[in-house]
Amino acid sequence: INPVFNPKGNDDTGNRLIWFGETTNLMQLNDVRYSWAVSLYRQMRENFWIPEKIDITQDIVDYVNLTPEERRAFDGILSYLTFLDSVQTCNVPHLKNSVTAPEIALCMAEQISQEAMHNQSYQYVIETVIPNDRRTQLYEFWRSDIILKERCEFIAGLYQKYVDNPTPENYFVSLLADYLLESIYFYNGFIFFYNLSSRMLMSGIADVFKMINRDELSHVRLYQKLIPEAMKIFPHSREQIYEMFALAVQYECKWTSHIVGDNILGITTKSTEQYTKYLANIRLQAIGLEPLFTESVYKKSPYVHLERLSDTKKEAHTKANFFEASVTSYVMSSSIEGWDDF
Amino acid sequence: INPVFNPKGNDDTGNRLIWFGETTNLMQLNDVRYSWAVSLYRQMRENFWIPEKIDITQDIVDYVNLTPEERRAFDGILSYLTFLDSVQTCNVPHLKNSVTAPEIALCMAEQISQEAMHNQSYQYVIETVIPNDRRTQLYEFWRSDIILKERCEFIAGLYQKYVDNPTPENYFVSLLADYLLESIYFYNGFIFFYNLSSRMLMSGIADVFKMINRDELSHVRLYQKLIPEAMKIFPHSREQIYEMFALAVQYECKWTSHIVGDNILGITTKSTEQYTKYLANIRLQAIGLEPLFTESVYKKSPYVHLERLSDTKKEAHTKANFFEASVTSYVMSSSIEGWDDF
Ligand SMILES: [Ca+2]
Ligand SMILES: [Ca+2]
Numbered sequence: 001i002n003p004v005f006n007p008k009g010n011d012d013t014g015n016r017l018i019w020f021g022e023t024t025n026l027m028q029l030n031d032v033r034y035s036w037a038v039s040l041y042r043q044m045r046e047n048f049w050i051p052e053k054i055d056i057t058q059d060i061v062d063y064v065n066l067t068p069e070e071r072r073a074f075d076g077i078l079s080y081l082t083f084l085d086s087v088q089t090c091n092v093p094h095l096k097n098s099v100t101a102p103e104i105a106l107c108m109a110e111q112i113s114q115e116a117m118h119n120q121s122y123q124y125v126i127e128t129v130i131p132n133d134r135r136t137q138l139y140e141f142w143r144s145d146i147i148l149k150e151r152c153e154f155i156a157g158l159y160q161k162y163v164d165n166p167t168p169e170n171y172f173v174s175l176l177a178d179y180l181l182e183s184i185y186f187y188n189g190f191i192f193f194y195n196l197s198s199r200m201l202m203s204g205i206a207d208v209f210k211m212i213n214r215d216e217l218s219h220v221r222l223y224q225k226l227i228p229e230a231m232k233i234f235p236h237s238r239e240q241i242y243e244m245f246a247l248a249v250q251y252e253c254k255w256t257s258h259i260v261g262d263n264i265l266g267i268t269t270k271s272t273e274q275y276t277k278y279l280a281n282i283r284l285q286a287i288g289l290e291p292l293f294t295e296s297v298y299k300k301s302p303y304v305h306l307e308r309l310s311d312t313k314k315e316a317h318t319k320a321n322f323f324e325a326s327v328t329s330y331v332m333s334s335s336i337e338g339w340d341d342f
Numbered sequence: 343i344n345p346v347f348n349p350k351g352n353d354d355t356g357n358r359l360i361w362f363g364e365t366t367n368l369m370q371l372n373d374v375r376y377s378w379a380v381s382l383y384r385q386m387r388e389n390f391w392i393p394e395k396i397d398i399t400q401d402i403v404d405y406v407n408l409t410p411e412e413r414r415a416f417d418g419i420l421s422y423l424t425f426l427d428s429v430q431t432c433n434v435p436h437l438k439n440s441v442t443a444p445e446i447a448l449c450m451a452e453q454i455s456q457e458a459m460h461n462q463s464y465q466y467v468i469e470t471v472i473p474n475d476r477r478t479q480l481y482e483f484w485r486s487d488i489i490l491k492e493r494c495e496f497i498a499g500l501y502q503k504y505v506d507n508p509t510p511e512n513y514f515v516s517l518l519a520d521y522l523l524e525s526i527y528f529y530n531g532f533i534f535f536y537n538l539s540s541r542m543l544m545s546g547i548a549d550v551f552k553m554i555n556r557d558e559l560s561h562v563r564l565y566q567k568l569i570p571e572a573m574k575i576f577p578h579s580r581e582q583i584y585e586m587f588a589l590a591v592q593y594e595c596k597w598t599s600h601i602v603g604d605n606i607l608g609i610t611t612k613s614t615e616q617y618t619k620y621l622a623n624i625r626l627q628a629i630g631l632e633p634l635f636t637e638s639v640y641k642k643s644p645y646v647h648l649e650r651l652s653d654t655k656k657e658a659h660t661k662a663n664f665f666e667a668s669v670t671s672y673v674m675s676s677s678i679e680g681w682d683d684f
């Protein structure tokens with residue numbers, strides 16, 4: 001944990017390491033070492049949106065018309081996503097506390113705000129679509145669903161290890177767990193909503209998820225930059241990384257098969273497995289490692305048609321004039337116009 | 343420090359204390375106990391702004407036309423403000439780690455993002471107005487200015503105490519130090535810029551500071567709510583609070599007299615003292631305590647004319663035209679509607 005202020009520190013760019021740099025801990029942003037972080041930060045800020053500006057009134061009717069299996073999946077996935085963004089809101093500050101390059105701290109500070117806001121957006125969705133007497137039950141889906149509960153405990157456990165015992169080894173685990181969460185755990189949930197939207201159901205909520213998805217992709221970019229740097233510094237092994245990825249895939253498939261399974265039109269346990277392993281492969285490649293799942297079926301997404309719908313395929317390359325749109329149309333138009341080039 | 347996830351926790355509103363609540367640490371935002379926090383959060387989000395959208399090109403010319411004393415004050419104050427928002431970006435996460443009401447965590451998550459962004463806005467001002475070869479020197483004004491250095495070490499020291507030794511006593515000190523910073527330390531700096539602007543100098547930068555000021559006032563509101571709650575729970579004494587206020591005033595007057603003194607038209611060491619003691623009085627009253635400085639001269643601000651200019655006079659009740667002069671629109675219109683009802 002960095003000192004609040006280290007007057008003996010030196011903020012020269014040569015001294016400005018992401019971790020263990022002997023900087024002052026002041027936000028001197030003139031001479032930055034990691035200029036990609038400043039660009040990413042600007043992007044994150046320009047991605048600003050307010051959930052309540054997205055109209056989801058049609059979704060109230062759609063929800064009633066879902067099949068019981070779709071409604072169960074809807075509830076379970078929202079409970080799970082709330083869990084994910086809750087642990088992020090709590091844990092990113094712990095990761096940030098050891099960062100010694102202010103340009104990286106800048107991105108993480110913005111990330112903390114976005115994780116919190118995503119929870120606010122889930123509340124907006126839940127209070128719009130779910131009757132009051134069932135909301136707490138939805139939030140607490142994990143209490144009665146043993147598979148979700150185990151999953152949540154597993155995910156939180158990796159973070160908790162570092163909080164309880166802040167060693168460099170545990171920091172690396174927490175950072176990698178963060179990357180797995182950001183880059184793999186959200187996506188079968190997003191796919192569920194994009195899939196409903198492709199059938200003209202819950203399209204307002206799909207728009208909310210497009211915005212969240214866009215934010216998440218900026219977080220993925222952040223950790224894709226951080227992990228290779230961390231691999232140069234923190235004790236870890238290649239095997240450990242592959243094991244964590246394999247376990248992440250296993251948990252993600254188990255949960256998605258449990259909550260979505262073969263009961264939702266357009267998704268099967270097989271497509272879930274294919275997509276999750278495909279995702280793991282590209283996330284490994286993005287941090288300079290070989291894919292884990294070498295069969296050719298895991299080289300592409302089974303949901304290309306949905307990714308086209310959601311326009312997240314090109315990941316973090318947002319249009320330059322994204323933010324130019326005005327007020328009321330701002331969020332809405334950006335979720336449509338801006339998304340295309342993303 | 344809260345666990346990342348506490349499955350044995352209970353999120354009922356009755357259980358939802360700001361500190362030491364046995365909640366799950368999940369962001370269940372449906373049944374909130376502190377509904378003021380949700381309103382404040384919405385307000386903070388709607389205050390969103392991007393520094394680079396404020397035009398400060400005229401200020402480049404103005405800077406050259408400042409007196410040497412004004413330029414020295416300009417540089418010193420920016421260095422000091424960068425320090426303040428830097429320690430906030432670092433320390434608010436430490437305070438947030440112990441908060442057990444998610445609606446409060448939501449506000450603090452947003453605050454972290456705003457503190458970081460304020461640093462980005464200082465960098466924008468500095469890189470626009472100050473030649474490249476003098477920027478590092480400005481950031482490091484505290485290295486050569488012994489009064490600023492001592493001040494910074496004093497402020498950071500109160501925070502560091504809790505980081506090094508996280509006792510309830512030290513938490514209270516850190517929280518109160520945060521309130522002093524948010525509600526007193528920024529304002530003589532703001533006044534300097536509003537004063538220049540009232541003389542038609544550096545008006546673009548004054549607009550930047552109006553935005554920062556508006557954000558800071560939302561933070562003041564947050565801590566004005568938190569401190570009285572903390573006084574019910576954390577060990578502390580009334581004398582200790584008054585001592586911390588007295589010391590805060592003393593440091594603030596010493597620094598401002600040093601960097602602004604009697605050298606800037608419209609500001610004197612006397613008006614600085616009057617304003618700072620006036621501020622301390624109203625900040626004490628806002629947390630339910632008697633004013634510290636009882637002479638009638640400390641019952642009003644010597645800068646009413648500037649406060650009118652900056653439209654911050656009514657503090658949390660920002661006027662409708664607060665900021666219509668500049669910048670894009672979005673936030674602006676909404677912030678105004680929401681604010682009056684706050
Ligand atoms: Ca995230
Ligand atoms: Ca602040």
